[in-house]
Amino acid sequence: MNVEKLSQLLKTGTRDEIESFCQNNNLDIKDNKIYPKDKQKIQEEFAFWDKRQLVKKINLNSLYGALLNPGSRFFDQRLGQSTTLTGRSIARHMAAQTNQVITGDYDHVGESIIYGDSVAGNSVIRTSIGKIPIEELFKQFRHTIRTEGGKEYAIPTEAEEDDQIKVLGYNAYDDTSNFSNISYVMKHKTTKQLYEIETEDGEIITVTEDHSIIVDRGGFTTEVKPAELRDDDVLITVTETLAT
DSSP states (O other): OOHHHHHHHHHHOOHHHHHHHHHHTTEEEETTEEEESOHHHHHHHHHHHHHHHHHHHHHHHHHHHHHTOTTSTTOOHHHHHHHHHHHHHHHHHHHHHHHHHHHSOOOTTSTTOOOOOOBOTTOEEEETTEEEEHHHHHHHTGGGEEEETTEEEEOOOHHHHTTOOOEEEEETTTTEEEEEOOSOEEEOOOOSOEEEEEOTTSOEEEEETTOOEEEEETTEEEEEOGGGOOTTOEEOOOOGGGBO
């Protein structure tokens, strides 16, 4: 199915053109919403490709581990750094392309792109109004909370978008930091193991076991999980002095 064509038809096409497109692509229109006719087939295809991507992921993770294993003849930390950089570049392109399909704008931080990661509610983050726990940030938008799939989403209203609290982030491509708008703050319960990370200056952040941590290890920037942190790792953090 040509998603770009459907997106364009929804913007400028007539109802007859949209209905014709849906009929040719095995789609139904109900209550002004578009649904696939054969949901079972889609679920089966999803399950198939989900397993395929899992196999590929395991293979790539195994190769990545071998490249960074000092016992391997191919060991080279630069290969690990190059791998994570390539992954970030691909993810950036995928996000930009997705945004282009939805909004027509090739931009990896466009209106349709949302990213999140799991930290504990009492973890302190840097914002445009100073350091505050992420739970307090969630409460800032408590009047616009949406519940979906056991998760609560606190979403800023349109009136707040131009004057909302911003979060400090890091751009690894040009080594700068900047304050960005918040699409939403989500919270949910989890059974994942939590890790508490404390820096030399006493700052503490609590993260889930699968959270990514960016460190400088032996002069190379690399991504590790909390359980993989070493005493000699230098944690990469963002400071307001770098913000623009």
